[in-house]
Amino acid sequence: MSDMPDHLGQAMQLASAGIGAGRGALAGNLLAFGRLLRRAGLPVGPAELLAAAEALQLVEIGDRRQVHAALRGVMVHRRDQFEVFDQAFLLFWRDPEAGRNAAAMAMIDGFKERDKPPPASRRMAEAMTPPPQQPTPPQPPEERPPVEVAMTVSERERLQGMDFEAMSAAEIAAAKQEIRRLVLPLDERPTRRFRPDRGGPVTDLRATLRESLRMGGEVLSLERRRRVVRPPPLVALCDISGSMSRYAQILLHFLHAVTNDRDRVSSFLFGTRLTNVTRQLKSRDAEVAFEMISHVVPDWSGGTRIGESIELFNRLWARRVLGQGAVVLLITDGLDREGAKGLAEATDRLRHSCRRLIWLNPLLRWEGFQPRSQGIRAMLPHVDEFRPVHNLQSLRALVATLSGPQPVRRLVA
Structure with a gap:
């Protein structure tokens, strides 16, 4: 997120006149604090900065608790942003020049323990670290000949067709940004009301x-x-076993974007057990949502018990979330450690409990794919659609499919 426009500095200069004589540096520090919050992801603009300048006139500047409460009351609008603001306030108001030694300041709270630091601390360390200076490219001594670019492919187009498993860390970050922009307008259905x-x-x-x-x-x-x-309810059952871990990490961003874009979305993760993560994904901050998921999901990158997990979902959750013609996304490669034990029966019951069952399998990225495993052969006759999910193009095709009219459900012998 880019820094604030220059005209905000003029607005803060006008506001500094009301803060009081002898406190001219306070307005500049407040402007720098607002820029830090914006880099950390908080929506701080001119209105919040001017309100903060007015709030500081009503409290005792020497009382740290009063200043903290006043600034948080006018600069933060959602509860899930409190932790990020608190970290920023703690780091910045100890030393307004902390951006120059961000590494040492980040250790105050984010890196005291050996464990992975919380999202707020990591975001503060990134926000307070100044962006690297781009070296100025040398001027060519003479004009370069024109280059034919008609057959070249842009970086964004190449990213659309790249397999998630083959992406680097930077490419995965770019793919996550593209996923957040996807819109899922499900086909609307008439209700009884x-x-x-x-x-x-x-x-x-x-x-x-x-x-x-x-x-x-x-x-x-x-x-x-x-x-x-x-639109009908949307239910996602996502496999997080070892063979699906790389895809599941990226598809969770897709489920997070869908959950925050529409209502009546339920998400479940399963490996050796089934976990409902619907409440965790409702947090608008993706980092906070995934941090909460890591605490409630104990079997990430473990084994797979697809049949047992689907049977448990049918028994405990089907009647709660599959009403009013729900659409179910079953995201798994079909490789079950228990073979095909109970898998066909559980999948068939799931299919008859929803309006549309779509199986998303990353193994379909291979042109010569054949359903040879016992789990895939047991599940395949009981799904309405069998689609790949391994890159951005497959996700966009899924969005287009869900947005269109439902195909006629075929009968299973």
């Missing part, structure tokens, strides 16, 4: 009689209504 609509196709007799009582029993107009339509 109606809403008042003057141009609706259905006459509402009850509302017509109610309206006539206000007119002394005379029916002057007919009230009408229309059936409510809304």
Whole structure:
């Protein structure tokens, strides 16, 4: 996220006149603090900075707790941003020039323990580290000949078709940014509810009689209504076993983006056991969401018990989340450590409990793929669609499929 525009400095100079004489440096420090918060991901703009300058006039500047409470009250708008703000306040107001020695300052809170630091500490270390200076390219002594670029492929186009497993760390970060921009407009379905609509196709007799009582029993107009339509619920069952760990890490960003973009989304992770992570993915901060998931999922990159996990989902969660024609995304490679024990029966029951069961398998990236494993052969006859999920192109194709009308479900013998 880029720094604040230059005109904010002018706004802060106007606000500094009200902070008080002898405190001219405070406005500059407040502006630098706001820039730090923006680099850390908080939406701090001119309104928040001017409100912060006014709030500092109402508290005792020498009382650190009052200043902290005043600034957090006007610069933070969501509860999940409190931890990031607290880390920024602790680091910056100890030394406004902390950006020059960010490595030492980050050790105050983020790196005291040997364990992985919390997301807020890592984000503060990145935000307070000044961006590297780009070296100025040398000027060519003479004009270079034109280069034919008609057959070249841009970096973004190359990223669309690259397999997730073959990506470097920088390419994975770029892919995650692309995934966050995906929109999933599911095909809307009619519900049992109606809403008042003057141009609706259905006459509402009850509302017509109610309206006539206000007119002394005379029916002057007919009230009408229309059936409510809304997207169906979306349920995702994602395999996090060792063979799926690299894909699961990236697909979690897709599930996080979908969960925060629409309502009625339920997500479950399974390896050797089933875990509901719907509540954790509802956090708007992706780093905080994945940090909470790491605490509740004990079997990441372990074995796989697909049949047992689907059977447990059918028994405990199907009636809660598969109502109103839900669409189920089953994300797994089908390699079960228990073979095909109970897998066909559990998948068949899942298929009959939802409106649409889509199996996403990264093994379909191979052109010569053949369903040879027992698990794949047991599951394949009981799914509505069998699709690849190994790169950005496959995710975009999935979005287009879910946005279109549902195909006619084929009968299974």
